Amino acid sequence: MPIKNRFAELLPEITAWRRDLHEHPEILFETHRTAGIVAEKLRAFGCDEVVEGIGRTGVVGLIRGQGAGPVIGLRADMDALPILEATGLDHASKTAGAMHACGHDGHTAMLLGAAKYLAETRNFDGTVALIFQPAEEGGGGGREMVADGMMERFAIEEVYGMHNWPGIPLGQFAIRPGPFFAATDQFRITLAGKGGHAAKPHETCDPTVMGAQLVLALQTVVSRNCDPVEQMVVSVTSFETASTAYNVIPPSVTLKGTVRTLKDAPRDLAEERIREIAAGIAATFGGTAGIEYERNYPVMVNTAEETDFAAEVARKVAGDCAEAPLIMGGEDFAYLLQERPGAYILVGNGDSAPVHHPEYDFNDEAIPAGCSWWAGIVEARLGRSPG
Ligand SMILES: [Zn+2]
Ligand SMILES: [Zn+2]
Known part of the structure; x- marks a missing residue:
C-alpha cells in the first residue's frame, strides 16, 4: 500500500x-x-x-x-x-x-x-x-x-x-x-488599586507595579512549583492599563495569558498557584486581583x-x-x-x-x-x- x-x-x-x-x-x-x-x-x-x-x-x-x-x-x-x-x-x-x-x-x-x-x-x-x-x-x-x-x-x-x-x-x-x-487553558487577571497623578504615587495604589511583579512571579509556577520532569508553559501574553497618558497612574491593569500542560496534576497545580500568586501579589501592594481562569481544550x-x-x-x-x-x-x-x-x-x-x-x-x-x-x-x- x-x-x-x-x-x-x-x-x-x-x-x-x-x-x-x-x-x-x-x-x-x-x-x-x-x-x-x-x-x-x-x-x-x-x-x-x-x-x-x-x-x-x-x-x-x-x-x-x-x-x-x-x-x-x-x-x-x-x-x-x-x-x-x-x-x-x-x-x-x-x-x-x-x-x-x-x-x-x-x-x-x-x-x-x-x-x-x-x-x-x-x-x-x-x-x-x-x-x-x-x-x-x-x-x-x-x-x-x-x-x-x-x-x-x-x-x-x-x-x-x-x-x-x-x-x-x-x-x-x-x-x-x-x-x-497540550491542554490549553487561559487566564485573565485584573489587578485593581487606586489611580491618580503620576507625580503623587504615594496617594495611589499603583496596579502597574503589581502587574510587573506578577508577570515575574508567575514564572515561578514552572520553575519552582512544577515537577521538572513534567511539561508546563505559563505565558503572560497581554498587559493592558486603563491609562494611555504619561502622567496618569491607572486604577487597574489587566493581564492575560495561557497555560499548557500534558497531564491533569500539573494542570490543576498551575491553576491553583496562579490564583494564589495573583491574590498574594495584589494583597502585598494593597490591591485586589480579579481572576478568570478558563479551561479550554483538554x-x-x-x-x-x-x-x-x-x-x-x-x-x-x-x-x-x-x-x-x-x-x-x-x-x-x-x-x-x-x-x-x-x-x-x-x-x-x-x-x-x-x-x-x-x-x-x-x-x-x-x-x-x-x-x-x-x-x-x-x-x-x-x-x-x-x-
Ligand atoms: Zn492552527
Ligand atoms: Zn491546525
Missing part, C-alpha cells in the same frame, strides 16, 4: 479544490461556504448520507462499504485564522485579514480526495464517517460536534485525525501514543493500539513513520479522542514556513501521501472479510 495511483491521478483536481479553499478562508464557525462545498462534493461523490449543521457548521458524510462492519470516523478541520496573508501566491487569500495559515484547506481537500476514492471503490466492510469540523482554532468546533451527539448518531467507534507539519519531510509521517498535544491523548495501527499504515504509505515530539500547542480533536479510541498523526509539509505564520502555505505535494493514509486506514481497519 504505497501511494495509491488513483491519488496521483486525482492530484490536479484535489489541488484545485485546496487552492480554491485557500482563496476563500473562513474563521471559526463562519465556515458556511466551505461547509457548503464539502457537502456538495460529498453528495456528488455518492456518499450514502450527508448531514450538515452538526456543531453549527460541521458536516458529516457516510460511505457504506460492501458488507457489515464497524463505523470509523475520519476528521478534517475547515477553519482559517485571523492573519493577513503575506505569501504573494496566485491562490492567496482574497479576504483581507483571514488566511489558511494552518493548512486546514489542505486537510479538508485531502479528506475530500479520500472520500471520492472510497465512494468509488468501497473496498471495505463497515462504514466510514467523514467528519468536517469548523472552529478548530480556539472555538471548540470538535467539542460542539461531540456535544451535538455526533458519535451516537452515526455510531462512530474509532476516530482518526491528521495535521500537516512543517519541518517533517514532505509526505513523511510522525506520531506518538499517549499525551501528544490534553489530546492517542490510544496505544490505534496509534500502532495508524503508524503501520503510515509505514506502508511512506516507508517509515517517525516518533513525533510532544507538542505544547492545543488540538480540539482531543474532544473526539475523549469519547472514542483513536489516533492523530502528523504528515510532513516539508521545509515551509511554520503554521500560523503569514508566509505559510500547505504543500500540495503532500496530498497523495495524506489521501493514501486515509484510504489505507479504512481499507486496513475495515478489511473485507473472506467470502
